[in-house]
Amino acid sequence: SVLAANGLEVTMWTRGEEQAAEINNQHRNSRFLPGAELSPRIQATTNMGEAVQGASAVLIVAPSSAMRSVVNQLKSYYTPDMLIIHATKGFETESLKRMSTVISEELECEEGHIVVLSGPSHAEEVVKRCPTTVVVASLDKAAADAAQALFMNAYFRVYTNRDMLGVELAGAFKNIIALGAGMSDGLDFGDNAKAALLTRGLAEITRIGVEMGANPLTFSGLAGIGDLVVTATSQHSRNWRAGSMLGQGQKLEDVLNSMGMVVEGIRTTKAAYFISQKYGVQMPIADQLYHVLFQDREPRDAVEALMGRDPKTEMEVMKLETWEQWHS
Ligand SMILES: NC(=O)c1ccc[n+]([C@@H]2O[C@H](COP(=O)([O-])OP(=O)(O)OC[C@H]3O[C@@H](n4cnc5c(N)ncnc54)[C@H](O)[C@@H]3O)[C@@H](O)[C@H]2O)c1
């Protein structure tokens, strides 16, 4: 919608004939964005070649679980002059790879060629042209600048960042904390608990992010604290809503069936559980959520376990840097 508002011709690829027909004929996408009026500049097709061949830019927003297969389908239409942007927030759970790695492997292109678009941006609000700010990150400055120029307009403000790793990690990990915040709200634990989850959640996201090689400042930016706040506090958030239903005692399977849309935080919690072990970095909130989601731990017991951890200093945000080291 933003690209169409900027005067570009947009062709969406979708798997459903009915969905494509609805977008083309009624300019609506009633299942995924009910109530929104789409621009006639947006056309949809179920034919990948029609959508991608000859395009100057390709925006990939498949759920993380489908990323490899979707990129594989577009591979034969890819040319190195296409600007490749993705806005998917998650990991490939089997390999623990980031989305830019999966895309570059499938397209056989440099990771630096890819741009990630992330930040606090619920589609429901963007399509209504509510003021929104996001970040585009790439190792290639020219690619990030090109993506910024494509998307930027009066209601959609785009910043650039060179820390693609940090932006991807922040966008993926925040969904875990949003699930936890929803769960806390579902348990009626109040505002103190939610503020604690957000703050300590950001601490653990930063800790693992820095250990993986990200710039700590990225986590104070739009992809970090910005997206964490919007996802953990907005009723638009599927992750928050799923967490809230779990907190109210519903079973994971029933919650997912009732959502009908991707809840990335579930798979990302599993990935984080293994990533934290791989890097030897503690992620206590992600760890407790893993036990709730996949090992039947009661949400109340998870909170008790978090509150009962050994006493800590708040300055242990990063594995190595204490405040003194950080300033020495
Ligand atoms: N919705 C938002 O506001 C928003 C904002 C920023 C980022 N994201 C990210 O975008 C990604 C997609 O989220 P969404 O909101 O569009 O999810 P969604 O569940 O609303 O839509 C996902 C789309 O992918 C399709 N799909 C599902 N499985 C597929 C498969 N195996 N192969 C091909 N297509 C498949 C679905 O049919 C649907 O059209 C997620 O990583 C999400 O975190 C979403």
Ligand SMILES: O=P(O)(O)OC[C@H](O)CO
């Ligand atoms: O609806 P969610 O929880 O998947 O969140 C969507 C976006 O990531 C918000 O920026």
